[in-house]
Amino acid sequence: MAEEFLRIDKLVKTFGGNAVVKGVDLSFQRGEFVTLLGPSGCGKTTILRMIAGFERPTSGTISVEGKDITSLAPNQRKIGMVFQAYALFPNMNVGDNIAFGLKIASMPREQREARVEEMLKLIGLAGYGKRFPFELSGGQQQRVALARALAPSPKMLLLDEPLSALDAKIRVSLREQIREIQRELGITTVFVTHDQEEALSISDRIVVLNAGNIEQVGQPFEIYNKPTTRFVATFVGTLNTLNATVADAGAKTVRIGETTATIPALPTSAKAGETVALTMRPEAVALANGVDRDIMLEGKVAEVAFLGSVIRLKVDLGGNLVSVDTFNDQRTPPPAHGTSVRVGIAASDVLVLSA
């Protein structure tokens, strides 16, 4: 499926001299589910609105299937969009909301009614056609908004934080449903969120944005495990930082307190005596009861959070507070607050970020 569908070239948007999107290049495959992820104000919505045609790029081009659509009016683009605030038409019932785009496309009545039924079934709300939006829960309204966007068979689906107004449980089930429907229809989808867990769980690829620039593009697995910039490493997931001193850059050895360790990821440009930040995910650090890892360190338990299947400990390693994730085990209760523990880290899991 290596067929390019949507292409964005050197996209720039400034609002009153203030650059919000600073030269973004992106390429989307047909049928791909891509998430734009980034902190508030980084320009995610602005990029999405330029794809939809609601904002005109200051410079750069957007093309779909090789055709430049940069200056095409939004009502000519055949794009489906779902908004954070649902934006259902309050004066129309659910069926009429879904049929709105079909009427504009002048689909004959019988076909239209069949299509509305089909969409209602797709979103699991068969029989709700006669209800009004205000009679539905938030999650139901957002599903209707999805059906309304998909009914006219758009070329592409855009979603701007569609789940952020819902409570946690519904958020998770609805995102799974969105992904399932997207797979079933094979529709190219751009999803905007600032929630990294949401992005990791549903995307084919994630575009991490910061202050109007792309930081990294990759599959969730890559983004999480091989962040290429400090921003990505800290924004996506929890990251532990351990300060260490370079002992010998050529041999890739560092000193962490009294312990000497070999770190394969240490750049050769590092100088002996320099302080570097070793980083690793909480799950890369293990409590050392029985396990033998490359780097073994002594510490004191500073905090214990029982999260259900996972237990997250904060261990004080000579001034560095490090999160450690272990799976719950019915037979062994977690170590108590203040006890001394040994933790082990696999050297290959350690990343070195320039300070």
Place this chain on the structure above:
Amino acid sequence: MIGRRFWAWVVFGLGAAYFLLPLLATFIFSMQMRRDRLTFDAYLSVFSDERFQSTFSYSLVCAVCAIIVGVAIVLPAAYFVRLRLQWLRPVMEFITLLPLIVPPIILVFGHIKLFNSSSILPLTNSTLGTDVLIVCGYVTLALPYMYRAIDTGLRTIDVQTLTEAATILGADPIRTMVQVIFPNIFVAVLSGAFLTFAIVIGEFVLASLLNRPAFGVYMQNVGANRAYEPSALAIISFALTWGAMGVIQLLDRFAPKTARQA
């Protein structure tokens, strides 16, 4: 403790009396056409007056025209200002307030001067031309109320997101306005329409100076020449006003919950 509740009722009672007593007095007076008992003779006299019917229908038609023209001008203007030209809002507010500042007498003299028989567009030459002129005048007089009613209606809905949702589904601006925006502010438009109606029905200056047979002119005429009928007329206009208000309330209750936001 008798307390706040008691005094609240006292204040309410005083206020109600202030408004209702004159109305009651007018009503009783209007029934005293016969010396010995209370009758509705003054009302019969008004209703059977052929000029009442003709002037009332004339003003009614004018009001309907003024409402249609007013909505057709104000709705798109207020909508686009809210949607795209937020910075223009203060200017709009000011322009729509002008009819309250400029007295109708000046407005109508301006009209007559601009459109008299020796002007480029001699509207006052024909009856139809004068009718067009008077409707335009009414639209102007009602502008402050119509604009505020519609603008308030637009504030209760998320104009931008609804517009974008309709647009991305392929709707053009006219369709969006007619099928999405208008139905959701229908009650607000109605209250603007009602205010226009109230203004047109009672309006005197324009009709009198343009010499059209409007209801306001008739009322003034009756008031100057009769004793009991003016009071009957006053009660009739009150009933009309309150009736219209009641209808708006009803519509508001039974209309689909349009203005309710998610």
